[in-house]
Amino acid sequence: MSASATLRRTSGGRLRGPYWTTVRLHRPILWTGLALVIAAAAVAVFLRVSAAAFPEKQWNCIGACPDTFLGFASASVLLETFADFFAVALLFLPLLIGAVVAGPMIARELESGTYRLAWTQSASPARWLATKLAVAAIAATALVLPLVGIFQFLRAPFTGPVNRGWVQRGVFEAYGPVLIAYSLLAVAIGALVGLLVRRTLPAMAIAGVVSLSMPMAVGTVRWDVFPVRTVTGEGSGLFVGAGRAVDIGRDSFLMQSGYVTASGERLPYNACWRRTRDMETCPADLNITSWYIDFHPHSHFWWVTFAETAIMLALAAAAAWAAFRLLRRSAV
Amino acid sequence: MTDTAIEAAALGKRFGGPSRSGGWALRDCSFRLPAASICAVVGPNGAGKSTLLAHAAGLLEPTEGTVTVLGAHPSATRERIAYVAQDKPLYPQLTVAETLRLGLELNPGRWDASLAERIVTDGDLDPRARIRALSGGQRTRVALALALGKRPELLLLDEPMADLDPLARHQLMGTLLAEAAEQGTTVVMSSHILGELAHACDFLLLVGEGRIRLGGAIDDLVAAHRLVTGRGPLTDALAPHTVIESRATGRGLTALIRPAGPVAPGWETAEPSLEDILLAHLRSPDAPALLTPSASVRSGSSDMSAAVTG
Structure with a gap:
């Protein structure tokens, strides 16, 4: 292929403008997110199929029960254990999202100086930040939604007519709206911290901890604060x-x-x-x-869900606004 | 439209906040750069050249004073300027071809793909090569392709040629100047290597300690100085003139002056080279600044609205 043809070949695709740039620059991260979803889905399907194919036979055995499934008492026990673990793991998504936005997406540009390339093109710095926020918000939602679905798929065999565990940390958030709100808040926190700290690793650490502390802190007081x-x-x-x-x-x-x-x-x-x-x-x-x-x-589940989602989205909007204010001060 | 590419009025920039004493990278910096000039910004390391260019590129907010670019605030002229920073920032994970695609995507309606491609292919660069795998000179070439592909009205290049071998330097400078001449582009190039850019430029700004020490068309600046050689007491013979520097030479005394009238008989006068003038000013930091009329801020036009209508 001639050099000129190669140069032209890269003009395919449907994304345009700063969106193409942002997606291309962070393609490895986006692929990693997709791989995470696929891996979680594969494990979930495997566990559900196993639980159905190897039903419990000796749940009430006395004495030494022989291991029946991968070291667990049964495939069903493994499925339930994994579902519990998965609920807690979901709470760490905001940490992941906040760290990625703060570090690789924002602070690295400021640290390595590539912002001087980005900000002297026709698209303004505000557009640069807005595009990054939009891509990160869409990607975060596209990451959280399937994982929430996978969690519901995992625990479906254990939820009967009575909605067990809806107040539990992790389970409550994993119904969707609340976790998405925390993830969007993590995007905004990541942008703000990235612009503030301007160095990749410290920005990742700070944004990750702050983003994680939000669901952790609210989860501790959630049911005490909402009127009984x-x-x-x-x-x-x-x-x-x-x-x-x-x-x-x-x-x-x-x-x-x-x-x-x-x-x-x-x-x-x-x-x-x-x-x-x-x-x-x-x-x-x-x-x-x-x-x-x-x-x-x-x-009250839905009332708390709506209230918490609204508060977190308001906080996310405030953090994003602060990030744009900060950008206007550092860029001309 | 405006016939002024850059106009700075009492521009000052202090880094590190007001608590730190000193720290002024630019101070009381005033000049006017006429449009379509090819301007060299020269001066020693740390003189403020990069800070000056970054202000024109809209990347820094002045601490005091104003800078106007193409008749408007720098933030309003992003589309019409291109800037290549000294360290040639590029995204290391992109390929050469993707970097040019970035130029297209971020400058829709302006991007000249064939020009950018030509600059890259002239350097025998593999379009599929990643930026992180390129040498310094190759990166410079890609950065210049990205800047020129935008078809800017004002091209700001900070130490553009430092990483290039002489052949590539000559070839890229030729492309650059040909494009500038064809499009009427104003080019501003900084360098700490004196005279490196002199042959290519028609306008000069000498920056020293954050101030403009010399500014004007190179012909005017050369015409404003005389190299005089002779014997005898310096003070009497050269009293009416501004003496920039005087040195003892084999034949007596050689001085660079800005004549204020006819030079006293008995002194040989010669036209100095641009390098003579620059070296003399660098060796004499206390010499008074000189801005020729074409480089002077026009009264009233430092106001932005006046500059827009002008």
Whole structure:
């Protein structure tokens, strides 16, 4: 092939302008993301097929159970273990995304000086940043969505009519919107940190830690911050027989229950038991006037999902705005 | 349109923030570069040449003063300028062909693919070679192809020829000047090697310690100086003139002066070479600055709106 023909051959493809440049420059990272999705999908299919092909036979064996599947009690146990691991692993996606945007995408250009090439073309520095943000946001969504789908596929055999574990860290986020919001926030944090730090490795470290700390911190306080639903009743009859006075439903998330005294003070659920060793008998000197149960019904799942998604998207917009402000100060 | 390619008015740039004392890379830098000039920016290392070019390229915000490029703020003229930084920044993971594709994609409507390809193929570069595998000179060639392919009205080149062998330097300079002449491009080239660019340029800016020490058309600058040789006390004979430098030579005394009138009889006068003038000014940092009328900021035109309509 002649040199001139080779020069012309590269003009194929559908991407144009700064989008072509950004995708071409970060092609290895995009391929890595795709490989990650394909690998996760392959493992998920393998585990699901295995779990179906080798059903549990000796789950209640006594003594030394022979290993039946790759060192696990059964293919189904391996599938469940992997699904639990996968939920936690998904929470590290924002770390990955924030680090990649901050380091290879932004800070490396500032560190190596190629920004002086990019910013003196016809497309402005603002367009340069906007394109990087857009490509990163699309790629992050395209990475997170299939992984979330794979997670749901993994745990499908374990979720019956009752939505088990929807409040758990990892499981809650892995329904989609929340994790995508955290990933988009990681993109914006990555851009801001990359422009601020201007050195590849420190930018990756800082952006990764900040991006990861967001879902970690919110996950710790999520259910405490969102208003609970409370049921109350007169008297001290919080417990009737083996259970609580009111069945809040198996897919609700019990936060707290207990007694209210005449002075309005809340006592824990075991305040009577500690004195009488009987859940249903309360000493008169506690002055209990009523009982309460604070809980999150399953309907709160969507409210918290929407609220958290909206807050994280607002934070992402704020971080992106700050990044553009910073860029305008460093570029002319 | 404007007949001014670059105009700087009291341009100053300080790095490292106001807390650090000193640190001025440029200070009180004023000049005008007429359009269609081929301008050499010369001066010792650290004089402020790169800082000056980066301001014109819109990559630095002045600490004080203004710089106007093609009649507008540098950020508004990105399409019409091309800039090659001293270290020739290119993306190492791209091939030569992909780098030129980048020029096309980022400069739609301006890109001259055949010109860029010609510059690359003239250097026997493999279009499939990765930038990271190229030598310094080959990188320079690709960077220049990227800059010229944009068909800029103003071409800013920071130490463009430093990595090139003499043959490639001669050939690329020829291409560059031919294109500039054909398109009416203003070219600004910096160099710390005095005289390297002199034969190619018609305009000169000598930068020293962040200021413009000499500025003007080279012919005018040469005409403004005289090399005088003679015997006798220097002060009496040359009193009316501005003496840039004087040295004892075998035949007596040789001095570079800016004559303020006829030179006293008994002194041989000769036209200095550009190199004589540059060396004399570099050896005499206290010599007064000289801006010829064509290089002087025109009153009122430092204002940006006036420059746009002008």
